[in-house]
Amino acid sequence: MYQYHCLNQISDVGIQEFSEEYVPVSRVEDADAVLVRSASMHEMEFGGRLKAIARAGAGVNNIPLERCAEEGIVVFNTPGANANGVKELVIAGMLLASRDIIGGINWVQENEEDGNIAKDTEKAKKAFAGCELDGKKLGVIGLGAIGVLVANAAVSLGMDVYGYDPYVSVDSAWNLNRSIRHAKTVDEIYKECDYITIHVPATESTKGMIDGNAIGLMKKGVVLLNFARDVLVVEEAVIDALVAGKIKHYVTDFPTPVITGVKGAIVIPHLGASTEESEDNCARMAAKEIRSYLEHGNIRHS
Numbered sequence: 282m283y284q285y286h287c288l289n290q291i292s293d294v295g296i297q298e299f300s301e302e303y304v305p306v307s308r309v310e311d312a313d314a315v316l317v318r319s320a321s322m323h324e325m326e327f328g329g330r331l332k333a334i335a336r337a338g339a340g341v342n343n344i345p346l347e348r349c350a351e352e353g354i355v356v357f358n359t360p361g362a363n364a365n366g367v368k369e370l371v372i373a374g375m376l377l378a379s380r381d382i383i384g385g386i387n388w389v390q391e392n393e394e395d396g397n398i399a400k401d402t403e404k405a406k407k408a409f410a411g412c413e414l415d416g417k418k419l420g421v422i423g424l425g426a427i428g429v430l431v432a433n434a435a436v437s438l439g440m441d442v443y444g445y446d447p448y449v450s451v452d453s454a455w456n457l458n459r460s461i462r463h464a465k466t467v468d469e470i471y472k473e474c475d476y477i478t479i480h481v482p483a484t485e486s487t488k489g490m491i492d493g494n495a496i497g498l499m500k501k502g503v504v505l506l507n508f509a510r511d512v513l514v515v516e517e518a519v520i521d522a523l524v525a526g527k528i529k530h531y532v533t534d535f536p537t538p539v540i541t542g543v544k545g546a547i548v549i550p551h552l553g554a555s556t557e558e559s560e561d562n563c564a565r566m567a568a569k570e571i572r573s574y575l576e577h578g579n580i581r582h583s
């Protein structure tokens with residue numbers, strides 16, 4: 282009999298991966314395995330029984346990896362399981378930065394009471410005119426599961442896509458559209474692209490990578506998208522660049538107190554993976570990893 286604890290509500294479809302040999306317990310200290318989405322485990326006591334933690338998501342910043350290694354607790358994540366959900370929100374983010382959809386919707390709500398909207402749409406057309414993605418250059422930094430999906434989707438929107446990843450060459454990356462250009466350095470992305478989207482994990486070497494120097498290399502009016510982790514970006518530098526008009530929009534899935542409310546920032550409350558499908562996929566993969574480890578000692582290498 283295995284005991285597991287869910288730290289966040291994990292999709293029922295995922296939990297159904299467990300057989301009747303698995304029982305939920307209410308305390309982390311009593312569990313053989315923990316499933317977690319976003320709750321931080323850094324300050325948590327584990328108890329002697331814990332053997333595995335599965336994060337229903339890609340990033341593992343909420344898990345104390347060093348302590349787990351010392352205590353022999355295996356940590357799994359679910360790479361790729363929510364990639365499609367994130368990809369779709371990144372594309373939506375590019376569209377929100379290019380067409381003032383929110384301004385237009387608000388305008389309709391504000392004006393609907395006078396019944397003259399049809400006549401006034403001429404004014405709205407001028408006030409909310411945008412630009413198209415077709416023909417614009419997109420730089421994708423990081424060609425893991427999400428970066429590859431974003432790059433391929435952007436090609437089908439007519440964008441001229443540049444890919445950069447220090448560990449994966451675009452030529453050898455699987456499933457990449459042949460028309461995606463291989464940027465040899467990240468600076469090439471900064472200098473060339475109209476839209477830049479970051480899809481790298483938060484590590485010691487990537488934290489703060491979008492700083493004043495990186496922004497200095499970018500084109501005036503660039504749109505920067507961050508659906509990876511807030512710490513990749515030096516927010517004060519982004520704010521200065523928004524105020525100066527160097528960055529036109531910063532689209533972020535991380536509503537930090539610093540960025541929220543800044544003009545030109547489009548801030549989303551970490552919804553990238555919040556789709557029914559992504560939540561089910563992550564929970565299913567997390568539960569399978571736990572079973573495979575507890576029952577057979579398998580550890581996936583990805």
Ligand code: MLT
Pocket residue numbers: 318319337338339340341363551552553554555
């Ligand atoms: C991830 O790391 O994949 C996301 O943070 C998942 C989530 O939204 O929970």
